[in-house]
Amino acid sequence: MSAVEAMRLPEQVDLSGFVALLQRLQVPHRVAEEAGEQVLWVPGEQLAEQVRELYARYPQGDALAQGQPALLAQQGPGVLQQLLGSRLTASVLILTLVIFALIGGGDNYAAIRWLSFVDFRLQGDYIYFSYLAETWNSGQWWRLLSPMLIHFGWLHLAMNCLWYWELGRRIEAYEGALMLLALSLLFGLAANFAQYWWVGPSLFGGLSGVLYGLLGHCWIYQRLAPNPAYRLPPGVLVMMLAWLLICMTGIFELLQFGAIANAAHVGGLLAGCLSGLLGGALARRGR
Template identity: 80%
Template sequence: MTAVEAMRLPEHVDLTGFISLLQRLQVPHRVAEETGEQVLWVPGEQLAEQVRELYGRYPQGDAGVVLEPSPAFAEAAPGFVQQLKASRMTAAVLLLTFIAAAITLLGDNLATVSWLSFVDYRVQGDYIYFSYLNDTLASGQWWRLLTPMLIHFGILHLAMNTLWYWELGRRIEASQGAVMLLGLTLLFSLAANFAQYLHAGPSLFGGLSGVLYGLLGHCWIFQRLAPTPAYRLPPGVLVMMLAWLLICMTGIFELLQFGAIANAAHVGGLLAGCLTGLLGGALARRRNS
């Protein structure tokens, strides 16, 4: 179903309450910023008319009003294919991640993992001998600065990271576009990988988690400076993610022999995300004022 523009409002209009109402009614929607305006998109003209009528009645959302989800809203809910079409860049990154997981056998095939690792290495017996970054880059293997984000070790590692990327990536793609999402993903991957290498030296690490913390930080700080419905995360998400980061940094998982955690990559991604959120939010706030 084709996305239809339901409303176009100035950026200074606070849509937070109305978006919460749409969420309560289970109305599929997305909000994007375009040249100083907020554009609310929904799947289908019929649903667009209903949303416009609803906004005329409850522009602030009126949280005290009890409404039941409309059958028409439920019928118009986009299927998985429609969601993929609306989030093509998010889906493309995830597709590459799944391909890498298959090729590397979820990290078990060290020969193919070496194609994507931050620095090259060779396996000899029970030992892995790593190259240094200068040697790797001198041989022209620049892709390694980014590709560790595609490596995952185990099905749980892959499932958690891809689910969070699907959630956060779609928000940024809907609000700031596919090109911005790709740029942020590559930037956060670079920051996370360098942070981990500087902290631990030549080693084997990977996963989208550094990028995820970058996306989280971007949405968090951007929302604080220039409130945007798309970046309004559920209250417990930020607390949970930061608490998980702190728990991992205690070293408890290494102590319990669950494997090493690339904590420096998480911190590097988060700091980079906070910086981009600060810059982007400040620019958006300046435009709004």
């Protein structure tokens, strides 16, 4: 279903209350800035008409406070609609699932060695890694990005996919699919190089470095140029940063739960903060 322009209002109009109302009613929408105006987009003309009627009655978004019925609550998108509305986000997740199947959930090292940041070989109980220079000279450029698609176990996969879905579709809706793709590749590179620089040749993978990049991008961008799309639920930022600090203590390695690619997380986060700083500054200047 294609997006339809429901309303176009001057940028001076405060839409925060009405947007909050749409969020409480679970109405799919996005707000974009075009030529000094705020444009509210929704999927479908029928829903657009209902949004216009709701705004005419409750421009400050106080319908629920007055006990009015949630007229639009039943218009929430189904799973298929959400996937079609966030095609790039969904495509990355589908590719991640395919790779997960091909590497046997992280147990097929013969397949994993083709996706790792540097090549390696197994000899008995030992693993021997190549160096980045060999990857560079052999033209295996895909290795610079492919570790972001490797996941070791279902829990690792599920957590990363859920967060990529939550953060990725926000950026795709607000800045477009090409921007999400560019940011994902940038954060993947930053995370992989940071991990290699800090630890050296090793086996690591996962979308988590990219996720921290997306988090940093939304965080700083929202601070400079507030918008509904990047307004994360309360506590999400604190929880993610707290989790990062806990992982950096080494407690999981001590408990033998496996090594955590902390440098990849930090590298992705710093790259995301820088991109959010640049994007937010440009958006603020444009306003």
